[in-house]
Amino acid sequence: MRIKDGDEEQSETNVTAVTPAPAPSSPEPPFTIFDRRQQWLIIAIVSTAATFSGFASNIYFPALPTIADNLNVSLELINLTVTSYLIFQGIAPSFWGPVSDVRGRRIAYAFTFVVFLGACIGLAEAKNYATLIVLRCLQSTGSASTIAIGSGVVGDITTRADRGGFMGIFQAGLLVPVAVGPVIGGALAGTLGWRSIFWFLAIYSGSFLIVLLIFLPETLRSVVGNGSRVPSNFVAKFPLSTYAKLTQVEWDPETSPSDLAPRKRIDVTGPFRILVSKQAAPIVVFLAVYYAVWQMSITAMSSLFKDKYGLSEIHIGLTFIANGVGSMVGTLIAGRIMNLDYRNIKRKLDLRAAATLESGQGNSARTEETEFPLEKARFRLVPIYSCLQCLSIILFGWTINFTVHIAVPIISTFITGWTVISMQTIISTYLVDIFPSEVPQLVPVSTSPDVWAGATFTICAGVQLLALIGPLTQWKYGATWRKEMENQKSQAASSA
Structure with a gap:
């Protein structure tokens, strides 16, 4: 008897049959040619x-009041540049994600960084508010899709059994800026002026683009399979040939293209169809609410800490460290916990299957498959994280409202960052599990609260608790919905 985990992937972590099976005439190819060191290098690059x-996004926060004064506009209008950035951060992956799924990861990365670099140079020279907000949208278009493309790369080279840990490392890359970005931004704005922030980003992105083109191989499975297939163009081939040599894998130009993942056409509506599907919508809406409240809190920190505690740009930047550290701790721990949960559930099902077979209740003449409870392996801790974030948001709002010692709201931001990113890591990993070739990315809009801080964030916590219905629904019905989706795909493939 074999426990089916829903993956068509081949890996050392797949469950082997209890009954002996005849040895294959030739060894099956590995899921990926990249060894563990190469996988870590690739994950480090995309992270x-x-x-x-x-x-x-975050390097910008401490400078918001300064930019408002310099451009002679209100802080509310400057906060709209944060909102517009997040809007395009949510829209852009619907274009760049499909491009990376069809043309390749390296090509998509190259174009996004060129757009980002140009926008940063323009922002450094911006002279008015209109230019600022337009270029912030363009900057977001270039930077936001690095998340979607990177998630695709993680899905290309990892299996479900170890994906949680790798996704945790990848998510950590998203969160380092949450900790150090505001510190850098505050220091630059307080010494060299706010324009130096964008010159810093321009230099950073230009340098990294060169590193990426030299060291990141193409991983898209419809182009290179498990990495051992000859790509059709030089852009995809370089530097994959070097990785193949290091892995001691010989490319076979005569290999049938049927061994590759199927090629697709660019479909910009695909991510939106996933977002409204019943397999994704409940948990995406849930995450959108929690992410939005988190963004509201950190966007409001600059103005609230300046007004309530009289902090400078540099000191405001330092207050963001706790939130960033909490975020990084959350994603690293969540990834490890997901791997442990997955393996523990798999092991229990294996033991149960073996016991059933030995008791004579199983049929040794055929292989029976039991559906792996993926939702239980992924969502076990989501309700706990949800409640903790609600409490931390309430604490943040009311302690600032009554000007309690600044250490208390700062500690609350640590808890908020830890919990929301833990949930984001869990849900992102689950979406890669069930949509391995199309990873929807949703980043909701946030605004800076203008009413009483305590009441505002108490209302936000109530909305968050209501949104918990989403993952609970997924927990109960997710397995059934996944089975229906797999049956529909099988019927479509057989009729094609």
């Missing part, structure tokens, strides 16, 4: 690429 989305 670093993902830092640009966070840097472009």
Whole structure:
């Protein structure tokens, strides 16, 4: 008897049959040619690429009051540049994600970084508010998709059994800027002026683009399979040939293209169809609410800490460290916990299957398959994280409202960052599990609250608790919905 985990992947972690099976005439190819060191190198590159989305957003926060004064506009209008950035951060992956799924990861990365670099140079020279807000949208278009493309790379080279840990490392790349970005931004704005923030990003992105093109191989499975297939163009081939030599894998130009993942056409509506599907919508809406409240809290920190505690740009930047550290701790721990949960559930099902077979209740003449409870392996801790974030948001709002010692709201931001990113890591990993070739990315809009801080964040916590219905629904019905989706795909493939 074999426990089916829903993956068509081949890996050392797949469950072997209890009954002996005849040895195959030739060994099956590995899921990926990249060994563990190469996988870590690739994850490190795409994780670093993902830092640009966070840097472009968070490095900006401590300078918001200064930019408002310099451009002679209200703080509310400057806060709209944060909102517009997040809107395009949610829209852009619907274009760049499909491009990376069809043309390749390297090509998509190259174009996104060129757009980002140009926008940063323009922002450094911006002279008025209109230019600022337009270029912030363009900057977001270039940086946001590094998350979607990176998630695709993680899905290309990992299996479900170890994906949680790798996704945790990848998510950490998103979160380093949450901790150090505001510190850098505050220091630059307080010494060299706010324009130096964008010159810093321009230099950083230009340098990294060169590193990426030299060291990141193409991983898209419809182009290179498990990495051992000859790509059709030089852009995809370089530097994959070097990785193949290091892995001691010989490319076979005569190999049938049927061994590759199927090629697709660019479909910009695909991510939106996934977002409204019943397999994704409940948990995406849930995450959108929690992410939005988190963004509201950190966007409001600059003005609230300046008004309530009289902090300078540099000191405001330092207050963001706790939130960033909490975020990084959350994603690293969540990834490890997901791997442990997955393996524990798999092991229990294996033991149960073996016991059933030995008791004579199983049929040794055929292989029976039991559906793996993926939702239980992924969502076990989501309700706990949800309640903790609600409490931390309430604590943040009321302690600032009554000007309690600044250490208390700062500690609350640590808890908020830890819990929301833990949930984001869990849900992102689950979406890669069930949509391995199309990873929807949703980043909701946030605004800076203008009413009483305590009441505002108490209302936010109530909305968050209501949104918990989403993952609970997924927990109960997710397995059934996944089975229906797999049956529909099988019927479509057989009729094609």
